[in-house]
Amino acid sequence: MAQHKRRVERKSDLVDAAWRAMLEHGATSVRLNQVAEQAGLTSGAIIYHYPDLQELLLDAHRAGMERFYEQRLRAVEGIASPARKLVVTIMSGLPTDSDDPDVRLLCELGGAAARNSVYALLLTSLYDRQVSLYQVILEAGAAQGVFALQDDSLAIGRNLVALEDAYGYRIMARHGAIDQEAAAGLILDYARIATGHRLPLLTPSPTTEDKEP
């Protein structure tokens, strides 16, 4: 049993190392040696655990995507108001800047997905889950009567995630006029007319602190 646990831990170490290596050298062009170096091992050791490097990279991407998604969930937990929830969710989907590691890898993955059906599937699933995330918020707001949805929540959700994604790429490409704030502003422009709510951007919500004391 103990050796099984160690095995799992080691694999997890390698996944982390692979993730860092991809970040440093590129999601697609990363080399086995570079992963090994990040892990503080030699290439043989990597192969011992992952005979196929692609498998390791895939696991690393999976883990990164999962982290990204969980992070978004955490960002809104404890927020009651649908409007605030929507604004925070929008912000949490955007990279802070062109160095944001999670979004960077997601973008590189997006570029590779046209050729790699596994990556494509992974990203498609992430997309759909994010859409659902928005749908829940939109429906809740509609049920409470604070949102007057101009379309079905599925359509609005899809457009919101699409906008996030696209501005993620813009920010990664260092568009001079579009940073996280500007992108959030643009997406909110859409969210406002789609929900019929003013959706104040403003200060980090005071309601978030509620759950702490």
Place this chain on the structure above:
Amino acid sequence: MAQHKRRVERKSDLVDAAWRAMLEHGATSVRLNQVAEQAGLTSGAIIYHYPDLQELLLDAHRAGMERFYEQRLRAVEGIASPARKLVVTIMSGLPTDSDDPDVRLLCELGGAAARNSVYALLLTSLYDRQVSLYQVILEAGAAQGVFALQDDSLAIGRNLVALEDAYGYRIMARHGAIDQEAAAGLILDYARIATGHRLPLLTPSPTTEDKEP
């Protein structure tokens, strides 16, 4: 003079070959040999004209992007109605399916742009030009009183191009529910509330034929 012309022609042949090779083997992972094969030459001949392969790939991307943009311009020329123009422009920005070559390479380029500042610049410039394209249509429609813009044309234009881009990625990744038509529908959902116009999707416009007889 004649040899100069030949030189230019040959370079253009190589650019075409490089473009095809990228399409077949991937924008980033394409090999010198593969370009040579597409051109019906050996690698030495490619190097003779393009000592740096990156330069050739860059030219190929530039040409592809230019073609894509020109194609969009042509798609609306001769259409008078701003509403129709808007609808046609939206359609022309979306890949027909996951095999659409131009969009495929643009997506791969997007993935690479996070690491390659030249590609980033190229894509940023394309994005901005496409935004301008929309702005012109939006402003014309507003001036004619057929559009009631809910935001400044810059914001709407940016969002429209962002949506196109994002759905391009979804289509490339073979999202089961999002094909060209569905994507157009979603973007139009936004365009409708942003312009206050019904924007009928419908049939290939009859007004297009006007200029033929």
Place this chain on the structure above:
DNA sequence: GGCTATTTTGAACCAGTCTTCAATATCGAA
């Protein structure tokens, strides 16, 4: 047709990477 400049080939060379595997080191249990 012969001459020169340009273009292209083909082979040799080099660097980097993956793979394999015997030798070595480390771990955990008894």
Place this chain on the structure above:
DNA sequence: TTCGATATTGAAGACTGGTTCAAAATAGCC
């Protein structure tokens, strides 16, 4: 502490792909 299993190294071999360059082919010109 010792033993067997597990993990890791390091070096050798095979392969791929870029680079170089002398030699061959081709084109354009007189």
